[in-house]
Amino acid sequence: MSDLLGRAAGSTLVRLVITAAILTYLSTRIDMADAARAVATVSRPHLAAVLMLVAVDRAVMILRWVLLLRASGIAISAADAGRLFLISSFVGSFLPAGIGADAARAYGLARESTTGSEALASVAVDRVLGVLSLVSMGLIGVLAWAPGDANERRLLGADWPLLGVVVVIGGACVAAFWADQWIRWIVPAHRHDGSITRRVLRLSDAVSRYRNRRGVLAHVMAWSLVVQFLRVTQAYLLGLGLGMTVPFAYFLLFMPVGLLILLLPVSISGFGLPQGVIVWLLRPAGVGDSAAFALSTLVVLTGLAGNLPGLWLWLRSRKSDG
Numbered sequence: 001m002s003d004l005l006g007r008a009a010g011s012t013l014v015r016l017v018i019t020a021a022i023l024t025y026l027s028t029r030i031d032m033a034d035a036a037r038a039v040a041t042v043s044r045p046h047l048a049a050v051l052m053l054v055a056v057d058r059a060v061m062i063l064r065w066v067l068l069l070r071a072s073g074i075a076i077s078a079a080d081a082g083r084l085f086l087i088s089s090f091v092g093s094f095l096p097a098g099i100g101a102d103a104a105r106a107y108g109l110a111r112e113s114t115t116g117s118e119a120l121a122s123v124a125v126d127r128v129l130g131v132l133s134l135v136s137m138g139l140i141g142v143l144a145w146a147p148g149d150a151n152e153r154r155l156l157g158a159d160w161p162l163l164g165v166v167v168v169i170g171g172a173c174v175a176a177f178w179a180d181q182w183i184r185w186i187v188p189a190h191r192h193d194g195s196i197t198r199r200v201l202r203l204s205d206a207v208s209r210y211r212n213r214r215g216v217l218a219h220v221m222a223w224s225l226v227v228q229f230l231r232v233t234q235a236y237l238l239g240l241g242l243g244m245t246v247p248f249a250y251f252l253l254f255m256p257v258g259l260l261i262l263l264l265p266v267s268i269s270g271f272g273l274p275q276g277v278i279v280w281l282l283r284p285a286g287v288g289d290s291a292a293f294a295l296s297t298l299v300v301l302t303g304l305a306g307n308l309p310g311l312w313l314w315l316r317s318r319k320s321d322g
Contacts, residue, residue, distance in 0.1 A: 015265070019272035026276055030289045038242055038294035039301075046241030047302075050234045054306040057230040061085065064129075064223040068122045071216040072209070076109070083313055084109055090310025093269050102127055121206030128173045128207075129217070131263065133224035134256045135170035137232065141252030169260070177211050179204035231259060238298045246285045254281040258296075270300040 062082045069076055076084075088105035102123050109119040175182070183204050184192070191197050210217060235258075236251045258281065262274040275296035282292040 015268055018266050019268045022272040022276050026279070026293065030279070030293050032290075032293075034290040035293040035297065038291055039297055042238065042294075042298060043241035046237045047298075050237050050241075050298075050302050051305060053230050053234050053237070054302055057227050057234075058086070058089075058306050058309075060223050060227050060230070064220045064227075065122065065126050067216055067220050067223075068125055068210075071213045072118045072122055072206070074109070074118055074122065086307075086310035087314045087317070088310070090307040090314055093304060093307050117202040117206040120203055121210070124176070124203070124207055125210050125217075126220070128176050129221050129224045130227070131260070132170055132173040133221060133228050134260055135167070135173070136225060137228040137252065138256035138260075141249065141254070141256060144249040145247075145253045177208060180208040228256065228259070231255065234302065235295065235299055238295055238302070242291055242294055242298075244287060244291065244295070246282070246287060250285055254278070257281060258299075269304060271297075275300070 062078075062085045065085060066078050066081050069081060084105060088102075091104040092102070106120045106123040109123070180201070183200060187197055192201065232248075232251050232255045235255050236246075236248050239246055239251070258274055258278045261277045262270050264273065267273050275293060278296040278299070279289050279292040282295070283289070287295075
């Protein structure tokens with residue numbers, strides 16, 4: 001246990017250093033006082049609308065997880081699933097971005113379920129479909145966005161390698177449903193009885209069983225696309241609240257990339273690298289770095305606000321346990 005805590009502390013320290021380094025670099029290029037003023041003066045009606053959409057996207061995320069749980073036969077009520085989801089989202093705010101909340105959710109579900117592999121598989125499939133929906137939304141953005149000036153056209157040309165990476169990520173998500181086959185092909189047979197390999201194979205077998213649940217996968221994928229559309233809309237409304245005139249189609253193009261970066265476990269609660277990427281992606285649209293940084297900060301802060309119900313539930317559970 002002490003080794004696990006030591007590794008967690010070391011990981012947190014590394015992410016703190018990376019986040020601090022990126023924010024320090026950005027502070028040399030951006031007027032942080034101007035960005036702070038923009039955050040403080042964002043239109044209140046737009047901010048209120050975004051917070052309502054955050055509540056809606058949390059509800060949809062809980063719904064899609066419940067669909068996966070029921071498809072795998074895990075006996076848990078929708079209320080308990082929602083409680084676990086919200087608490088793990090809050091706890092995940094302090095863990096590596098992208099995987100912290102998932103790890104907390106899988107751990108909490110495993111404690112309440114007798115099928116540990118199925119519990120972990122439901123979280124893994126939920127994440128895979130979430131990433132796949134981001135890739136799909138990015139491709140929709142490419143089709144919807146018509147570059148206007150030369151700078152935007154140059155960005156589109158420069159984005160083709162990035163889009164190639166996105167397509168590869170999408171392919172990897174699809175391949176995850178055949179992990180039971182390619183892991184057994186890659187790992188020598190005499191190692192299949194190893195402790196770690198057995199656990200990985202049990203998980204991959206549980207994930208692969210979703211291949212025969214195509215109706216559920218299609219249903220959850222549709223809701224995942226709704227979630228990503230809501231998040232793009234949130235960013236667009238925040239942009240309007242800051243006085244930006246960037247077309248919605250451009251948000252469809254760049255926000256999925258920013259959200260993918262947000263999933264990388266290298267930031268603290270989404271600060272740092274995701275903000276730098278959003279600043280970079282908004283430059284071709286004529287958005288100043290201070291305004292872009294303000295937008296990225298508001299995206300992170302409103303997302304964290306969506307985790308506050310988990311704090312209330314966590315405090316309530318601790319009070320009842322005490």
